Amino acid sequence: MPVYEVLTTEGTLDADKRKKLAAHIVKVHTEETGSPADFIQVIFPELPAGHSFTAGSVATPHIIRAQVRAGRTMTVRHAIIQRLHDFYSDLTGVNAMELIVAVLDVPAQWAMEGGMIMPEPTPEAEAAWFAKLEANQAG
Known part of the structure; x- marks a missing residue:
C-alpha cells in the first residue's frame, strides 16, 4: 500500500x-x-x-x-x-x-490492495489479512 x-x-x-x-x-x-x-x-x-x-x-x-x-x-x-x-x-x-x-x-480502511481493504498496521491484523489473501488466491 x-x-x-x-x-x-x-x-x-x-x-x-x-x-x-x-x-x-x-x-x-x-x-x-x-x-x-x-x-x-x-x-x-x-x-x-x-x-x-x-x-x-x-x-x-x-x-x-x-x-x-x-x-x-x-x-x-x-x-x-x-x-x-x-x-x-x-x-x-x-x-x-x-x-x-x-x-x-x-487510514488503512481507505485503501485496497489484492482486492481487499488494507489491515491496520499491527502484526495480528496483517497476519489475518495475508492468510485471507492467500486463501482468496488459492481458491
Whole structure:
C-alpha cells in the first residue's frame, strides 16, 4: 500500500538514479515498518520546466511524498523522513533547503490492495489479512 512519489522537473533523475532511489526507498520502508517489499510502490512523476513555482518564482522541485497506512509511530516516521532525505541529498547533491520529504497518513480502511481493504498496521491484523489473501488466491 505505501506509495512513494518522487516529484522532480523533467530530466532531473536519470534511470540509474531512479533505480537506486527506488531500491533505497523500499529498503528504508521495509526496515522501518516491517512491511513486505512486494507492496511498496515508487513512482517518479516529472513536471515540464516552468510548471513549478516557489514564492511565485519558477522552481525545480525535489519532493518525496509518501502515503502510508496510518498508525506508524513518530519515531518510525522521522526515521523514514531522515533516511530518505539523506540518501536523496547524497545521490543528487541537492541542497537540504531544496528538498521536501513528507510522510502522509492514509487510514488503512481507505485503501485496497489484492482486492481487499488494507489491515491496520499491527502484526495480528496483517497476519489475518495475508492468510485471507492467500486463501482468496488459492481458491
